Amino acid sequence: MKKASLPYWPVVSRTLAAIVGGYAVTYCFTAALARLLPLDRFDATLVASLVSFIIYLAFILWVFATHSLRRVAASLLIIPPLALIGFWPQLLERLG
Template sequence: MPLVARIAAAIFGGYACSAVFCVALARLLPLSKADSTLTAMMSSFVLYAVAVIYAFGATSVWRVWGLLAGLPLLCYALLQLLG
């Protein structure tokens, strides 16, 4: 069961992290819309890979879920503050 939880965290948590981070980064970069979107999209692939590696490298499944669920919530709160 812990392996299934890590796989689910890697797939769904990694996607949530990279998607919300991509939106936040595209809004925060001081570039043109096209350039900031492209830069954010390219960096989201790196973040997704790091999230998958972290999901299988961390010692606790709870820590994995905490980080991969908390980071998107934090980015979403930042987006809500920006408007």
């Protein structure tokens, strides 16, 4: 198909990246932040959860503000390191 026949593709791809990718980034960021904050477990979880709303909103706005979809795709590469930081103890518990 010609590129002109799919004028909605950039909007659809940015919307999917904002919703699905933003959720994944926010989920992993919240887990990592809760693990790294030097607070009690309850307080760290509460602070990380409150910050997650700002992170999700900022990611959605950034996805639609940036010019390059490649930059959006590259930004999703932060998910594995954040997931590793946030979920490392659970991973070790299941493996060992």
